[in-house]
Amino acid sequence: MSQDFSSYNNPIISHDAWEPSHCAGGSAAEPGPLQELIRLMGGDPSEVTADAEDFPLRYWRVRQNATLLHEGATAQHLFVVRSGSLKCLKTLEDGYEQVMTFAQTGELLGFEALHCGRQPVAAVALEDTTAYALPIRELPELRRRYPVLDKALQMALSRQLVRAADTAEMMAAVASDVRLARFLLWTSARMGEMGQSTRRILLRMGRRDIASLLGVAHETVSRSFTTLAEAGYLKVENREVELFDLDRLRQRARSTRWLEEESATRRAQGERQSKVGASWRPVVASNRQVSVAA
Amino acid sequence: MSQDFSSYNNPIISHDAWEPSHCAGGSAAEPGPLQELIRLMGGDPSEVTADAEDFPLRYWRVRQNATLLHEGATAQHLFVVRSGSLKCLKTLEDGYEQVMTFAQTGELLGFEALHCGRQPVAAVALEDTTAYALPIRELPELRRRYPVLDKALQMALSRQLVRAADTAEMMAAVASDVRLARFLLWTSARMGEMGQSTRRILLRMGRRDIASLLGVAHETVSRSFTTLAEAGYLKVENREVELFDLDRLRQRARSTRWLEEESATRRAQGERQSKVGASWRPVVASNRQVSVAA
DNA sequence: CGATCGTTTGACGGTGCTCAATCACCGTGG
DNA sequence: CCACGGTGATTGAGCACCGTCAAACGATCG
Numbered sequence: 001m002s003q004d005f006s007s008y009n010n011p012i013i014s015h016d017a018w019e020p021s022h023c024a025g026g027s028a029a030e031p032g033p034l035q036e037l038i039r040l041m042g043g044d045p046s047e048v049t050a051d052a053e054d055f056p057l058r059y060w061r062v063r064q065n066a067t068l069l070h071e072g073a074t075a076q077h078l079f080v081v082r083s084g085s086l087k088c089l090k091t092l093e094d095g096y097e098q099v100m101t102f103a104q105t106g107e108l109l110g111f112e113a114l115h116c117g118r119q120p121v122a123a124v125a126l127e128d129t130t131a132y133a134l135p136i137r138e139l140p141e142l143r144r145r146y147p148v149l150d151k152a153l154q155m156a157l158s159r160q161l162v163r164a165a166d167t168a169e170m171m172a173a174v175a176s177d178v179r180l181a182r183f184l185l186w187t188s189a190r191m192g193e194m195g196q197s198t199r200r201i202l203l204r205m206g207r208r209d210i211a212s213l214l215g216v217a218h219e220t221v222s223r224s225f226t227t228l229a230e231a232g233y234l235k236v237e238n239r240e241v242e243l244f245d246l247d248r249l250r251q252r253a254r255s256t257r258w259l260e261e262e263s264a265t266r267r268a269q270g271e272r273q274s275k276v277g278a279s280w281r282p283v284v285a286s287n288r289q290v291s292v293a294a
Numbered sequence: 295m296s297q298d299f300s301s302y303n304n305p306i307i308s309h310d311a312w313e314p315s316h317c318a319g320g321s322a323a324e325p326g327p328l329q330e331l332i333r334l335m336g337g338d339p340s341e342v343t344a345d346a347e348d349f350p351l352r353y354w355r356v357r358q359n360a361t362l363l364h365e366g367a368t369a370q371h372l373f374v375v376r377s378g379s380l381k382c383l384k385t386l387e388d389g390y391e392q393v394m395t396f397a398q399t400g401e402l403l404g405f406e407a408l409h410c411g412r413q414p415v416a417a418v419a420l421e422d423t424t425a426y427a428l429p430i431r432e433l434p435e436l437r438r439r440y441p442v443l444d445k446a447l448q449m450a451l452s453r454q455l456v457r458a459a460d461t462a463e464m465m466a467a468v469a470s471d472v473r474l475a476r477f478l479l480w481t482s483a484r485m486g487e488m489g490q491s492t493r494r495i496l497l498r499m500g501r502r503d504i505a506s507l508l509g510v511a512h513e514t515v516s517r518s519f520t521t522l523a524e525a526g527y528l529k530v531e532n533r534e535v536e537l538f539d540l541d542r543l544r545q546r547a548r549s550t551r552w553l554e555e556e557s558a559t560r561r562a563q564g565e566r567q568s569k570v571g572a573s574w575r576p577v578v579a580s581n582r583q584v585s586v587a588a
Numbered sequence: 589c590g591a592t593c594g595t596t597t598g599a600c601g602g603t604g605c606t607c608a609a610t611c612a613c614c615g616t617g618g
Numbered sequence: 619c620c621a622c623g624g625t626g627a628t629t630g631a632g633c634a635c636c637g638t639c640a641a642a643c644g645a646t647c648g
Contacts, residue, residue, distance in 0.1 A: 090459060093548045098466045100459055112459070115452035121459055140445075151434075157451050158409035164458035165384060165394055165406070165415055171465055171509055172392045174637075176604070207627065215465055215509070217605055222628050238612090238627075254387045468605075470636070501595065511637050516596055532595075532645080 033057035034146065037132050040080055040106040042159070043152035055146070059132045062086075062125040068109065069123035075113030077133040080156070081105050084129025085204050088121045089212070099212040101167050102126070102205060104190060108156040126204040171215045173255075177224040179214040181253040184234070188243060198246070203239040228252075327351035328440065331426050334374055334400040336453070337446035349440070353426045356380075356419040362403065363417035369407030371427040374450070375399050378423025379498050382415045383506070393506040395461050396420070396499060398484060402450040420498040465509050467549070471518040473508040475547040478528070482537060492540070497533040522546075 034055040035045040059082050062068045068079060071091055081103055088100045088109070100121055103109060109131065113119045134142065143150040170182045184201070192198040203210070211218035225236045233249045235242045243249060328349040329339040353376050356362045362373060365385055375397055382394045382403070394415055397403060403425065407413045428436065437444040464476045478495070486492040497504070505512035519530045527543050529536045537543060 090463060092463065092466065096466070098463060100462055111452055112455045113452070114448060115456055120456055154408060157455075158405055158407070161406045161451075161454060161458070162409055162414055164455070164461075167458075168394050168461060168465075169384060169386065169392060171462075172386065172390070172506075174603090206625095212466075218626095219606085219628080220604060223604085226628080468635095500593095512594090513596080513638085514636060517636090520596080 033132075034149065036082075037080060038148055038152050040082060040132075041108070041152040041156045042106060043148060043155060047148040047151075048146075049148075056138075057132055057134075059130050062129045062131065064125055064127050064129075067122055067124045068129070068131060069119050069121070071119055071122040073119050075110060075117060075119060075136055077135055078111060078139065079109040079123075079131040079133055081107050081109065082130040082132050084131075085126045086123045086129060087126055087205055087209055088123050090121050097212060099205075099209050101163055101213070102187075102209075105194060106156075107163075108153070108160055111157060111160070126209075167213065170213070173253075175255070176214070176216045176220045177227045178253055178255055179216065180210075180221060180224040181228060181233070181249055183210060183214060184241065184243065185246070185249060185253055188246070199243045201241045201243070203241060206239075327426075328443065330376075331374060332442055332446050334376060334426075335402070335446040335450045336400060337442060337449060341442040341445075342440075343442075350432075351426055351428075353424050356423045356425065358419055358421050358423075361416055361418045362423070362425060363413050363415070365413055365416040367413050369404060369411060369413060369430055371429055372405060372433065373403040373417075373425040373427055375401050375403065376424040376426055378425075379420045380417045380423060381420055381499060381503055382417050384415050391506060393499075393503050395457055395507070396481075396503075399488060400450075401457075402447070402454055405451060405454070420503075461507065464507070467547075469549070470508070470510045470514045471521045472547055472549055473510065474504075474515060474518040475522060475527070475543055477504060477508060478535065478537065479540070479543060479547055482540070493537045495535045495537070497535060500533075 034057060035048045037057060038048055039045045060068070060079070062084070068086060069088075071089075083105060085105075086103045086109070088103055090098045090100060092098055103123065109123050110119065112121060114136070143153065166186060170179055170186060173179045173182060187201055187203070188198045191201060207221045208218045211221045214221070216224075228234050228249075229236050231252075232244065233252065234244055328351060329342045331351060332342055333339045354362070354373070356378070362380060363382075365383075377399060379399075380397045380403070382397055384392045384394060386392055397417065403417050404413065406415060408430070437447065460480055464473055464480060467473045467476060481495055481497070482492045485495060501515045502512045505515045508515065510518075522528055522543075523530050525546075526538065527546065528538055
């Protein structure tokens with residue numbers, strides 16, 4: 001299984017050329033693969049017991065533009081992104097590629113297939129990417145043997161559901177530049193979670209993919225970029241984006257429906273919350289409920 | 295990692311008026327509550343072992359317009375809808391209620407909260423509704439004791455992810471009547487899954503909620519209804535909808551982008567697939583990938 | 589029966605989709 | 619070195635569609 005570069009860049013491959021790459025089971029120096037996996041998924045690596053040395057963990061390499069998950073393929077593996085990034089998309093009946101979300105390090109891929117046996121969404125690498133593979137057949141056994149893995153999986157699943165809600169929230173805005181602003185803030189926040197800069201962003205995806213995610217034409221994405229740039233919120237050069245003022249950008253991203261006056265002097269006071277997290281609105285009331293014995 | 299158990303975080307409503315209603319632990323005549331739960335979630339009730347008699351399962355009653363899950367509330371229970379239906383929504387910063395999805399019998403609610411400890415989405419009953427409650431605290435124990443429940447939960451989670459993709463697919467269409475057509479087909483299919491008529495539908499939600507889900511103004515939903523009705527696809531009377539020709543409606547729902555000619559005589563041959571399920575497209579190729587040893 | 593809410597329909601204006609042209613970038617090969 | 623084609627990003631012009639505002643109508647419930 002030495003390097004097989006023959007198939008690289010060959011656009012007409014009839015069958016799949018992936019190969020799982022063995023991950024040497026954790027030498028004494030570096031952390032074991034299971035620990036690494038748990039850490040990626042946001043769990044606590046210190047909970048990994050010593051008997052995890054023989055944990056059969058492999059990861060796959062996927063080149064840019066290669067597809068890790070094929071739409072309609074039978075489900076054989078669950079993946080956890082180890083490095084790189086991907087786009088998850090659904091090919092609609094007319095051939096239009098609807099991007100569902102972008103996946104980064106630590107995210108779970110392929111779980112949707114448990115339900116119907118086949119992959120409902122595809123995953124295509126936006127850059128050279130590696131992903132840990134968990135064989136679905138062995139999953140019950142693995143979860144039984146390693147409770148910490150089980151816990152991390154539940155966490156990752158929960159996070160996936162939250163991500164889906166994020167996507168919907170981005171598309172909820174009416175104005176296209178507001179959608180783009182939300183997308184940029186979303187991306188920025190996720191870069192921050194990974195310890196990278198929240199202000200200088202390198203977009204790994206093209207305008208067309210962003211447009212698909214946001215539900216607009218790709219020309220509109222271009223126009224929205226220049227609109228936001230001319231407004232002084234950011235500087236954009238091809239795929240490199242620099243966000244100048246996150247707070248003002250958030251203000252822009254807030255406007256849903258009834259496009260409120262650009263002036264923004266309306267309530268320029270204490271609005272310091274970090275978008276997600278702080279200050280849950282206290283439920284506006286108007287909820288009437290009862291209880292009845294069964 | 296430390297969870298915030300500081301009781302009810304809600305400053306306005308001091309306490310909630312819900313009450314769990316005891317579910318008598320399964321008499322000999324009717325199936326046990328666990329069997330019922332597994333069946334609802336799409337699992338195999340026959341796998342329920344005999345020792346499940348003492349399974350501590352309760353369900354809650356929620357009146358129409360009452361909220362089962364409060365946005366921002368601390369996560370205490372997972373719910374599985376037993377009867378009725380709900381809307382899941384996120385209240386955005388400006389007060390706009392973004393509907394994420396509609397939940398019906400068998401669907402899982404509240405799992406998103408595992409990730410952040412608080413509910414990111416609210417769930418409001420569209421009609422009088424009952425839902426089984428699983429205390430999150432006891433969840434690990436329950437999953438360990440009843441593997442069949444664990445399996446069903448994984449299934450339900452997978453299904454939730456698929457549902458999220460469905461929602462995005464609906465919003466992907468450009469034309470508003472296409473969005474509405476997709477929504478109606480989606481609803482129709484889910485009614486079919488529950489053994490109800492796929493042609494006569496009683497919508498439990500208002501136009502405003504549909505509009506929010508589809509990302510359009512509620513007046514536009516009204517207009518799209520009349521458009522589809524005038525085209526002969528359906529008959530609508532308030533919330534009662536009758537779909538006349540599902541196949542032609544599917545054809546209408548197919549058009550994404552470049553609104554293709556209404557003529558539809560283009561490819562009117564074998565297009566009999568049931569939208570979801572049959573005939574997975576065989577992956578169009580153009581994927582290049584390689585493998586490298588780690 | 590009146591009040592409130594939900595639904596429908598109309599008119600108008602603006603936003604964004606479509607169709608195009610242009611430019612920048614890149615790897616290839618003359 | 620520069621033509622060459624291909625891809626991706628930007629910008630422009632035109633116009634249909636949909637969001638907004640408004641009013642009328644209908645349903646439901648007290």
